[in-house]
Amino acid sequence: MVIQVKSNSGSNSKAMDGTQQKLEANVLLLGAENVGKSALTVRFLTRRFIGEYGNMESIYSRSDRIDGREISFNIWDSLHPQKSDADVCISEKQLQWADGFILVYSICDRASFNLVRRQVQCIRQGKAKVPGATPIVIVGNKRDLKHRRTVSSEEATLLALSSDCGFFEISVAETYHGVLLVFHELLDLIREARTTKKGPAGLKGIVRSMSAVFGRRRTD
Numbered sequence: 090m091v092i093q094v095k096s097n098s099g100s101n102s103k104a105m106d107g108t109q110q111k112l113e114a115n116v117l118l119l120g121a122e123n124v125g126k127s128a129l130t131v132r133f134l135t136r137r138f139i140g141e142y143g144n145m146e147s148i149y150s151r152s153d154r155i156d157g158r159e160i161s162f163n164i165w166d167s168l169h170p171q172k173s174d175a176d177v178c179i180s181e182k183q184l185q186w187a188d189g190f191i192l193v194y195s196i197c198d199r200a201s202f203n204l205v206r207r208q209v210q211c212i213r214q215g216k217a218k219v220p221g222a223t224p225i226v227i228v229g230n231k232r233d234l235k236h237r238r239t240v241s242s243e244e245a246t247l248l249a250l251s252s253d254c255g256f257f258e259i260s261v262a263e264t265y266h267g268v269l270l271v272f273h274e275l276l277d278l279i280r281e282a283r284t285t286k287k288g289p290a291g292l293k294g295i296v297r298s299m300s301a302v303f304g305r306r307r308t309d
């Protein structure tokens with residue numbers, strides 16, 4: 090089972106995105122050590138969970154056809170710096186490169202969740218290249234280890250709602266489906282951000298502001 094909170098921003102993107110050119114999406118994966126960033130990346134690229142992953146920082150690419158449109162994902166699987174300082178956890182280069190962020194924590198590791206909280210702030214305050222609501226999806230991984238949970242899904246849902254992020258709780262080890270949902274949600278948000286960038290906020294901007302006040306949809 091996958092728990093999902095959809096950020097409001099992505100809800101109408103398919104209808105609004107008229108062009109059919111190839112779309113490129115730079116996705117930056119961030120999170121503490123050992124939370125499953127590489128596992129998530131490899132699952133998305135190959136559909137497999139192989140158990141152990143080297144600790145190499147890499148950018149991978151995968152092309153897909155989604156809704157009849159060619160999408161090229163560039164995925165930067167980052168390494169969390171050993172000597173980490175909340176203020177410098179995301180470099181300027183990363184902020185500029187990324188169109189959207191996947192912030193991963195482990196549901197069994199409270200410190201990794203606290204880091205995600207700080208990273209959300211860091212991105213929201215930083216100069217990411219997409220102005221306005223920079224697309225972020227928060228991922229609580231290792232749902233198969235529920236018996237060792239130290240972060241509740243309610244707490245993470247609250248963080249996602251209050252910071253306008255998507256949220257999924259998944260087990261990369263158990264299913265490919267949850268991983269796919271994460272990337273597709275982020276893609277929706279990136280498309281939405283680009284549409285917003287092109288035109289005035291208009292009705293959509295107003296609807297989003299109202300939603301921020303009145304709350305968002307949650308789907309189980």
Ligand SMILES: Nc1nc2c(ncn2[C@@H]2O[C@H](COP(=O)(O)OP(=O)(O)OP(=O)(O)O)[C@@H](O)[C@H]2O)c(=O)[nH]1
Nearest residue numbers: 122123124125126127128140142144231260261262
């Ligand atoms: N039980 C369980 N283990 C997982 C899951 N996802 C990843 N792991 C394990 O967690 C460990 C760390 O996974 P990685 O993908 O290397 O984590 P990472 O965040 O890339 O770690 P760094 O390279 O240190 O930054 C590995 O032993 C994985 O097999 C999951 O959903 N459930």
